[in-house]
Amino acid sequence: MKQKYDVSGMTCSACQLAVEKSVHKLEAVNDVSVNLISNTMSVEFDDSKVSEKDIIKAVESAGYGASIKGDSKSAGKTSEREDPYELELSKMRKRLLYSLIFMVPLMYIAMGSMMGLPQLSFLVGDENVLIMALTQMILTIPVMIINSHFYKTGFKALLNRTPNMDSLIAVGSSAAFVYGVMVMYKMAYGFGHGDVASVAHYGHDLYFESTAMILVLITLGKYFEARAKKRTSSAINSLMDLTPQFATVERDNEQVDIPVEEILIGDIILVKPGSNIPVDGKIVSGQTTIDESALTGESIPVEKKDGDNVMAATTNKTGFIKFEATHVGEDTTIAKIIELVEDANTTKAPIAKLADKISGVFVPVVIIIAIVTFIVWMFTSGDVSLATSMAISVLVISCPCALGLATPVAIMVGTGKGAKLGILFKSAEALENLHNTDVVLLDKTGTITSGEFNVREVISKKYSEEEFLKIAASMERGSEHPLAKSIVKYAQDKGIELEEAKNFTALAGLGVIAEVNGKSYLTGNLKLMTDEEFDTSEYEEYIDEFSEKAYTSIYFADEDSVIGIISLSDTLKENSQEAIEELKSLGIKVAMVTGDNKKTAETLGRQLGLDEIYSEVLPAQKEQIVREHIEKGQKVCFVGDGINDAPSLARADIGVAIGAGTDIAIESADVVLIKSSLLDLINAIKLSNATIKNIKQNLFWAFFYNTIGIPVAAGVFYSSFGLKLNPMIGALAMSLSSLFVVSNALRLNFFKGISAK
Numbered sequence: 080m081k082q083k084y085d086v087s088g089m090t091c092s093a094c095q096l097a098v099e100k101s102v103h104k105l106e107a108v109n110d111v112s113v114n115l116i117s118n119t120m121s122v123e124f125d126d127s128k129v130s131e132k133d134i135i136k137a138v139e140s141a142g143y144g145a146s147i148k149g150d151s152k153s154a155g156k157t158s159e160r161e162d163p164y165e166l167e168l169s170k171m172r173k174r175l176l177y178s179l180i181f182m183v184p185l186m187y188i189a190m191g192s193m194m195g196l197p198q199l200s201f202l203v204g205d206e207n208v209l210i211m212a213l214t215q216m217i218l219t220i221p222v223m224i225i226n227s228h229f230y231k232t233g234f235k236a237l238l239n240r241t242p243n244m245d246s247l248i249a250v251g252s253s254a255a256f257v258y259g260v261m262v263m264y265k266m267a268y269g270f271g272h273g274d275v276a277s278v279a280h281y282g283h284d285l286y287f288e289s290t291a292m293i294l295v296l297i298t299l300g301k302y303f304e305a306r307a308k309k310r311t312s313s314a315i316n317s318l319m320d321l322t323p324q325f326a327t328v329e330r331d332n333e334q335v336d337i338p339v340e341e342i343l344i345g346d347i348i349l350v351k352p353g354s355n356i357p358v359d360g361k362i363v364s365g366q367t368t369i370d371e372s373a374l375t376g377e378s379i380p381v382e383k384k385d386g387d388n389v390m391a392a393t394t395n396k397t398g399f400i401k402f403e404a405t406h407v408g409e410d411t412t413i414a415k416i417i418e419l420v421e422d423a424n425t426t427k428a429p430i431a432k433l434a435d436k437i438s439g440v441f442v443p444v445v446i447i448i449a450i451v452t453f454i455v456w457m458f459t460s461g462d463v464s465l466a467t468s469m470a471i472s473v474l475v476i477s478c479p480c481a482l483g484l485a486t487p488v489a490i491m492v493g494t495g496k497g498a499k500l501g502i503l504f505k506s507a508e509a510l511e512n513l514h515n516t517d518v519v520l521l522d523k524t525g526t527i528t529s530g531e532f533n534v535r536e537v538i539s540k541k542y543s544e545e546e547f548l549k550i551a552a553s554m555e556r557g558s559e560h561p562l563a564k565s566i567v568k569y570a571q572d573k574g575i576e577l578e579e580a581k582n583f584t585a586l587a588g589l590g591v592i593a594e595v596n597g598k599s600y601l602t603g604n605l606k607l608m609t610d611e612e613f614d615t616s617e618y619e620e621y622i623d624e625f626s627e628k629a630y631t632s633i634y635f636a637d638e639d640s641v642i643g644i645i646s647l648s649d650t651l652k653e654n655s656q657e658a659i660e661e662l663k664s665l666g667i668k669v670a671m672v673t674g675d676n677k678k679t680a681e682t683l684g685r686q687l688g689l690d691e692i693y694s695e696v697l698p699a700q701k702e703q704i705v706r707e708h709i710e711k712g713q714k715v716c717f718v719g720d721g722i723n724d725a726p727s728l729a730r731a732d733i734g735v736a737i738g739a740g741t742d743i744a745i746e747s748a749d750v751v752l753i754k755s756s757l758l759d760l761i762n763a764i765k766l767s768n769a770t771i772k773n774i775k776q777n778l779f780w781a782f783f784y785n786t787i788g789i790p791v792a793a794g795v796f797y798s799s800f801g802l803k804l805n806p807m808i809g810a811l812a813m814s815l816s817s818l819f820v821v822s823n824a825l826r827l828n829f830f831k832g833i834s835a836k
């Protein structure tokens with residue numbers, strides 16, 4: 080089974096890896112991936128062999144907290160939704176403020192005298208140097224206490240032998256503090272032996288202010304980072320905000336306002352014009368127009384009356400309606416969309432693998448480099464102060480978070496942006512891979528065309544039109560196929576009374592067998608007719624003529640012979656032509672794969688300028704075609720909507736389902752286009768491209784920063800260029816570097832898709 084957990088206490092990608100490793104060690108855990116941005120973990124495990132308790136324990140043994148996602152009462156509920164980022168931010172704001180109370184005087188004492196600022200008399204002069212040092216130490220300790228979480232998590236992780244970024248900060252800042260204390264001992268020794276002059280110069284390299292400054296700067300950096308991270312989830316939050324928190328419900332003939340999460344299925348809900356719909360349901364009285372753009376992208380409001388469905392998060396425009404709740408809580412359409420997007424963020428993009436590997440060994444390697452730096456400078460210069468300062472700089476300048484954040488933060492913004500545009504990516508991998516597409520295979524009915532057929536010709540040489548339609552529509556009533564639905568509707572509109580069909584059997588990709596009035600009938604395409612050895616020549620001339628117009632014709636036969644045909648036309652979706660041209664201009668091959676007959680398919684295919692056309696394919700053959708393309712080494716994207724497309728959607732490198740399609744198609748796909756427009760396929764590909772570009776920039780930056788930063792901090796350029804970094808500058812650089820990554824990812828919010836002309 081698959082389960083999601085909330086994980087608390089993680090600060091950087093080393094933590095993430097520690098959790099993953101610890102959980103992966105459990106037997107019967109097949110897959111685990113932790114997301115640092117959403118602080119979630121998704122685990123796939125065999126629940127007959129490991130329990131959820133074991134998993135939670137494993138996370139705890141790595142030093143972090145875990146709870147099952149959605150376990151806490153408030154999870155997923157609109158009104159009680161707490162903002163974890165806001166909590167974190169207010170905590171850090173407090174820490175910063177309290178730290179400043181001690182930081183300001185500390186910096187004044189430590190740096191002020193060098194800048195010639197007036198100082199308290201008991202702190203100046205060689206004879207007072209010990210008092211000055213003591214004062215600095217006393218001011219530093221509170222800052223360390225206020226920011227002690229770095230030490231708690233850092234040292235704990237170090238002891239767990241999974242050091243993380245906090246370990247670096249903890250070791251770096253406490254090394255500076257310990258050094259300061261040691262210097263004070265030396266001073267005291269000097270004083271005790273009457274050697275005041277020789278110890279006075281120590282007053283300038285105590286590093287107490289570095290200890291405090293490192294802590295404050297990193298907290299400050301984390302604060303800005305959290306603020307930026309908060310914005311990365313803004314797209315999802317704005318989706319959540321579309322459902323109102325309260326609703327007016329009729330209970331015991333009284334109207335009561337209750338929180339949305341208390342609405343039960345069957346409740347009658349009242350909605351005034353201008354309000355958003357709280358849950359999914361069916362109108363029982365009133366009529367109105369509803370703006371469904373948030374969910375379907377369709378900007379023209381839809382007329383709704385008695386018996387029509389309404390969806391949560393859409394806006395009631397004009398009328399007052401009462402509706403009955405049919406789906407509440409996690410079952411509403413909007414909740415499912417949000418869950419999809421959130422789920423995508425618990426998966427890992429393949430491009431993150433390298434960064435993950437590196438950040439797994441990053442911290443120990445940095446600690447080793449720091450030790451080597453210290454030893455080398457000790458031996459070459461003999462200056463403890465210099466060696467200490469360099470080693471500390473190495474520790475605090477190294478930034479594993481920039482590496483770890485590079486991918487997930489961009490995926491977060493990318494999937495959120497996608498959701499806003501009506502493109503749902505179900506996994507990070509889908510968002511990453513889509514941009515590599517070589518060939519797009521498009522299903523015809525419902526994908527390129529609207530799938531809403533119009534009956535054009537009804538021809539029967541055996542029965543009157545009415546008699547024939549009666550048989551045809553009666554048999555088709557049991558079918559889900561768009562062709563069938565249109566025929567039924569056509570007959571009903573003509574006022575034809577339908578019969579009960581018996582022994583209904585659907586033949587996927589071929590047609591239908593059913594009994595009407597005790598007689599058995601068959602309907603379907605030419606292939607079905609030839610398979611059953613029916614002579615179709617009587618209708619050939621009509622079929623040929625209608626195929627030229629890209630009509631789809633189906634045959635009807637009784638036990639003896641063909642009794643008639645019905646020809647239907649489908650309309651191209653508004654943007655299909657434009658979308659196909661765009662795809663080709665992106666250098667992607669476009670093919671159509673359809674169950675429809677050859678002539679109809681080719682007429683349409685020529686019209687659209689498709690590269691390849693596959694017609695009269697059975698559902699299993701569709702999947703076969705996908706496989707053949709994959710075997711040729713192409714990255715295949717399949718776009719479809721029907722039940723018969725599900726295997727192909729699952730097989731393709733990327734399966735894209737049309738939002739208006741069947742549930743099973745949506746289930747099998749990696750990407751869902753809510754607005755059901757092919758133009759969004761272009762947007763999805765372009766968004767994938769933009770996201771990957773962004774990730775690459777982030778990764779480049781993170782690698783570049785560390786490969787330059789660490790050597791500079793280690794003093795590699797000190798001897799030749801005199802380049803030496805103060806630990807405080809190191810801490811500042813480190814804060815800025817992860818902030819850079821997050822800010823860069825936020826630029827993805829400016830992505831603009833093409834929209835319908």
Ligand SMILES: Nc1ncnc2c1ncn2[C@@H]1O[C@H](COP(=O)(O)OP(=O)(O)OP(=O)(O)O)[C@@H](O)[C@H]1O
Binds near residue numbers: 560590673676697721
């Ligand atoms: N209920 C039905 N009644 C009559 N004919 C049917 C029915 N279902 C399928 N057929 C026939 O089988 C053919 C193939 O159907 P299938 O569902 O595989 O693809 P399609 O809907 O035509 O197109 P696409 O593959 O592009 O979605 C149809 O074109 C039609 O001729």
Ligand SMILES: [Cu+]
Binds near residue numbers: 477478
């Ligand atoms: Cu960092």
